[in-house]
Amino acid sequence: MSRRIAPVLAERSDDPRRAINLTVNGEAVTRDVSTRLLLSDFLRHDLRLTGTHVGCEHGVCGCCTVLIDGHSARSCLTLAVQADGSAIRTIESVAADDGTLHPVQRAFKECHALQCGFCTPGFVMSIVSHFEEAGTLDLSEDGVREMLSGNLCRCTGYQNIVAAVRRAAELMGRGGKG
Ligand code: FES
Numbered sequence: 001m002s003r004r005i006a007p008v009l010a011e012r013s014d015d016p017r018r019a020i021n022l023t024v025n026g027e028a029v030t031r032d033v034s035t036r037l038l039l040s041d042f043l044r045h046d047l048r049l050t051g052t053h054v055g056c057e058h059g060v061c062g063c064c065t066v067l068i069d070g071h072s073a074r075s076c077l078t079l080a081v082q083a084d085g086s087a088i089r090t091i092e093s094v095a096a097d098d099g100t101l102h103p104v105q106r107a108f109k110e111c112h113a114l115q116c117g118f119c120t121p122g123f124v125m126s127i128v129s130h131f132e133e134a135g136t137l138d139l140s141e142d143g144v145r146e147m148l149s150g151n152l153c154r155c156t157g158y159q160n161i162v163a164a165v166r167r168a169a170e171l172m173g174r175g176g177k178g
Pocket residue numbers: 053054055056057058059060061062063064065074075076077
């Protein structure tokens with residue numbers, strides 16, 4: 001017999017609701033949402049931005065990483081109402097409008113840094129955020145692995161993801177120590 005497991009923060013019809021105004025990938029969004037709604041569910045279900053993946057739903061795997069006001073954040077640990085007034089960027093915003101891949105995406109492709117791809121949007125968003133926020137990049141083996149430490153991958157063994165970070169730095173003209 002199958003058993004249906006309800007999401008921890010599933011919406012209920014009697015939940016209090018609140019209006020939120022935010023920017024998602026450069027577009028203004030206004031919605032009335034349950035105060036229990038997770039940002040990850042808001043992005044995926046309300047806005048249909050399904051590139052943000054959900055793995056563990058408790059802050060461990062990093063699949064749900066998005067940028068909130070330029071900083072990487074786990075959207076499964078953020079309520080939609082907490083993002084009120086913020087600028088959100090998801091994986092859908094990373095490539096150019098004409099489809100040209102972001103250098104981090106291009107590096108993942110060149111270095112075969114994905115297999116099933118489930119973890120990839122989260123890795124890309126974490127790396128993009130790190131590249132945008134860090135002054136000098138630490139491209140040593142330890143430095144890159146530290147950069148990737150908030151994201152889990154069950155397929156690749158990480159070595160090609162490390163290579164992709166270095167290749168992305170090269171493509172972006174971002175030298176660094178290491
Ligand atoms: S789904 Fe958010 S950290 Fe795993």
